[in-house]
Amino acid sequence: MHPLTFILILLPFVAAACCFWTVSERLRSYIVLTTGGTLMASALLLTFRAPFAFSPEPVWGLDVHDAVKIPDFLLTALILYYGFRRRSFAVIVPTAVQIVLMLWFEGFMIEAPSVQAFYCDNLSLIMVLIISIVGSLICFQAFAYMKIHETHRHLPESRQPRFFGVMMFFLGAMNGLVLSNDMSVIHFFFEATTLCSFLLIGHDGDETAVRNSVRALWMNSLGGLAFTVAMMIIYRNLGTIGLQQILRTSPGAGLSFLAMALLCLAAFVKSAQFPMQSWLTGAMVAPTPVSALLHSSTMVKVGVYLALRLAPVMHGSFLSHCIAIYGAFSFLAGAGLAVGQSNGKKVLAYSTISNLGLIFACIGIDTPESITAAVLLLLFHAVVKALLFLCVGTIEQHIDSRDIEDMRGLYAKMPLTALIAVMGVVMMIMPPFGLLLGKWMAMEAASANIFVIFPTAVGSALTAMYWARWAGTLMSDPFAGKFKPESQPPMTWGVLVSLCAGAGLLSVLSPWVYAKLFTTSMILHYTPPYVLHDGMLENAWGVFAVLPLCAVAVLGFLQSIGAVLWAATGARVVTPYLSGIQTEEPRVFTGPMNRRVQAQAGNYYLSNLFGERTLTVWINLAAGVLLILIVGGTL
């Protein structure tokens, strides 16, 4: 298991350095492909090894804790440097305070920690799988993407070495974060993801990119500060900074809930929960693989991961209740804002915030059912959201727009991508796919709490609305011809198809995924809440017939495809109804003086109700109050 852990964490770092110094595009692609392939294989092999915990033998008298100490300072100093360079006090102040606190902590407070450096249970395993498999796939797709991206921008010199270097570095940092047990090591990786995020958001270097990257940096360094303070309080109270040691303390044994609240705060920042959502929505200026990798399927999951880790010690506390309400609120608010958006990437961003809110709500409810829901949502959201992001990226490069209105009737131009995107939407909102399984569990678990179920019910309807609207818009074109997929680079469609197929397959297998992850070795020490029989998941008050539904869905799908073929061959094609004055061209009718007039129909975005301008202030206010409640309630 040692070599696997090292491969997962260190190999990306090595690859990052290689990418950074490699000018040849071909060589770089080999490096990324090999690294990605190795990471995937290692992550899969890791499933046979978990759970485990170990500390590597000290090398030259240095254990992991010491080895990370210097880079940690360097990294934070680098953030400080960027703060000075961008003249942002919002970055400088928290980072400087953080450095002082860290110096104090490492220099005066901490004695030789005797905690295990690495720890891997099923939760870490899921994270590693997501990061290594989904992350690598996104990096593969980035080749095709960045090539076109740089051609579009007419750069004198390719910045791809830096780009892929940071992407690889990020994969290593994420793997390190989820496999570490020592909080100071986690802190290092936490800061590393912040820095990667900053570098990648600002990658294009134009004014908006720089502004948004600085915003991401200061918000996340606030999170880093909260993390540091929490770490210090925990060490003071418990004398340890090992996550497993913290989890083993019984409630009330001197564990400070303030520290927990601060850690949750750091988690909320990383997961871009309200009112810190603007760094994520701003991050959408970055090239799409960045949005997909950092800001939807992996980095934002760090926050959720942290909160999930800490869920057992918060069980039944006021803090936990508050998190449930806050998460549900975030779910509702994110969904509402997504309804008001016509910018495709922003819809995805808000939907990410919203889904993460639901996961936080599940963590706050903190029953075995809800934790199961949280983990399943985490897993499926990562896969499906990556898929959708990559679809939008591909679409954007073809039509030069990320606006949903411009994607009207995209099926006529790029049928393959449009269909895959619609598939992604279907997997987002429909049973029997995994995300809805998670949502079902979440709702059944939330039903016992009136403050959670109300926002969840409304948010879920809003979610269905903005996804269905998007899918419909993609298909909105009179079409009766043969299905001719557009030509795409193999790296692009290969990744899209494999993500789509993977998500579908995973959904079918979800009962067994559940059985493997939750019953063989218990996740977070919760008793497995659902019983698996005949491919159905059951507990005392509900049943989700996963396998029968999948079977029926497949039959229904085949039958409906049959209907499409029937329509494509045997049916007479007519133009859509346009009051009888239609022409042979779609959307064009004969107007006054026999002129040809374009018929236009835009989507309802209800921007008076759900627009950013209307809602953001109130949502931020309400979220701020809830956060004060969360932190203040622990004092």
Added chain:
Amino acid sequence: MFEKILTRARMRSPWMLHFDCGSCNGCDIEVLACLTPVYDVERFGVVNTGNPMHADILLVTGTVNHRNRNVLRNLYDQMPGPKVVVAIGACGLTGGIFRQAWNVVGGVDRVIPVDVYVPGCPAKPEAIIDGVVMGLEKFMEKQHVDIS
């Protein structure tokens, strides 16, 4: 056997589309009068759909002119077969008193095939209902005809 059920269903469920080609509204009022409680054509399953995609019977009133002949043609094309066209009123039949006008094409049958002619100026509701019923009988003949 299925054919029989189908024909029966067709006879009992004529959904109509009413298109006013340029009528003086006399015939239109009478057409709509058929839907009122006095005549209540829904007794026979008649529904006023207002949508060619759903309609079985096209009721046309008024004179066809050069402007609306395309519209008439389009609406007729959008109707799925089997379909029946009922031309109503003197204008619909022949162009009526406007037939000599410079912009007029003439009766409905100059543009699309007409199955039933209902004369009158305006046509009486009873006559229109009779026309629709006659149109229904055409379904019997049309069932074996290739519907495309």
Added chain:
Amino acid sequence: MIRHGILIAAALIFGPLVGGLISGMDRILTARVQSRIGPPLLQPFYDVIKLLGKEKVVVNVWQAFCANAYLTAASIAVVLLCLRSDLLLILFIQAVGSVFLVVGAFSSTSPYSQIGAHRELLQMLCYEPLLILVAVGVYLQTGSFRIAAVHALHQPMLLKLPFLFLVLGLVLTIKLRKSPFDLSTSHHAHQELVKGLLTDYSGPLLALTEIAHWCDTALLLGFCSLFWATNPIGALLLVAVTYLMEIWIDNVCARMNWRWMLGYGWGMGMALSLVNLVWLYAR
């Protein structure tokens, strides 16, 4: 296993059948209210058989997919109701059908279709949270989301969930597209909408959506019947009274706009659910 097979077959056959008969009755009663005689009871079946036998005309082949998927989802929901499965799951599957119907309408470029689709989405937005809240009420009352638990009660649920039953009535009005909520498609909106959502579904595809709508009707009325599950006659009476009320409301109301629907539906629905749910919690 055999029992399940029979139940599934019964649900597949009787679900749409009952829905169709109810729709026929609806048309007769509406005609009587307007002092007309109205069509025969079997009129909806004539309509659907006729539509099934019409020429195949499509504007976008994916509409065929959507119509089929709608029917599939709607019938699965009815089957699960008959198998007394999980209530929340049934509601989710029912929503799948509606989403496919909407996507099918979107796939035509006709503005009438598009507007109808949007309005249908707004209608879903209005009633879906309410349906979920009703299910939550059932959970709080019986301690389970399974319908089997409702049948195990000794007392009609209506006595404990009166307000939630009213909410369900509201949902029924929106879902069945009765006035004042017949926004997305209607028999009476030719000028404004043509046929809205259904404008470009035609022939056999329209027939499929009609059958699926019957399934939806059957599903929701089945849901209503759960509120008096202790006695079949009581259940029947409750459903009959509820549906008569629907017809009455349909005939005395004018069509309103979506803003009003969202405000009224959410305001009234949420308030009533809140009162009832708080009461259940406090108990």
